[in-house]
Amino acid sequence: MTAPYDTISTTSQSRTDTLFTKCCCWIPLRQGCFILGYLNLVFNTYHTLALLTLTTYIGITTHGFDHFDSDRPREVSDQMPDIETIERPFLNQVGILLMVVLCANIAWLMVNVACLVGLHKKSPGPIRVYIGFATVRLLLSLAGFVYLVMTASASTQSIIIHSLDLGLAAYFILVYYIYAIHLEREIETREPEPAADVSFVYPVKIDKEKLVL
Structure with missing residues (x-):
């Protein structure tokens, strides 16, 4: 009666090992983490550079998120202050949003780099x-x-x-x-390095030294 139970336990144990030692059911866990880490690094770098380019372009074309340059006819010159008062809050909100998203992307990129360093070490x-x-x-x-x-x-x-x-x-x-x-389990189960045997530590010229009784 023990054989079927042993077979079932062995099968469940192998399934558990496959689940917790493989990524996507066939890639080893460590290699899968490296693949995900470098893919995240590539995509995050691309997104950060694209967002930085967009923020710089909008900042330049709007004179530091101040106002747009538009060809307004002379007939609406009296209305320009009203239009600028509408533009300026909108551009300020756009600038703040872009800066927040850019800072978040840079922080996320640094976290990805730190994760890859942790994987290598x-x-x-x-x-x-x-x-x-x-x-x-x-x-x-x-x-x-x-x-x-x-x-x-x-x-x-x-x-x-x-x-x-x-x-x-x-x-x-x-x-x-x-x-x-x-x-963490590997670090915990790692055997400590053997301590140096102090019994073999002695002066090299011990035979030539005078012993005092």
Whole structure:
């Protein structure tokens, strides 16, 4: 009667090992974390540079988010102060929003770099930091998704795409979390280095020294 139970336990154990040692069911966990890390680094670098270019372009064309240059006819010269009072608050809001998003992208890029350093050094600390930032980012995306659905302004296709995006992001966070746990267990189970044997530490010229009784 013990053989079937042993077979079942062995099968469940192998499935658990496959689940918690593989990324996407076939890639080793460590290699999967590296692939995700470098893909995130490439995409985040591209987004940060694109956003920086857009912010610089808008800042230059609006004279430091002050006003637009437009060819206004002379007949509306008296209305220019009113138009500028409408432009200036709008441009200030656009400038603040772009700067906040740019700073968030730069911070996220630095976190990705720190995560890759932690992966190379097998240090779970930077990976934990990445998991924290990624979780906050996922929660904010989830809040935006719920707001998008509640306002009924999203199509079925966009809802499906956002759902898949959130699901993949949650799975990738789980992959990093599992690998961080594996690293912590490896550090805990690592055998300490043997201490130096002090019994063999003696002066080299001990035979030539005079012993005092």
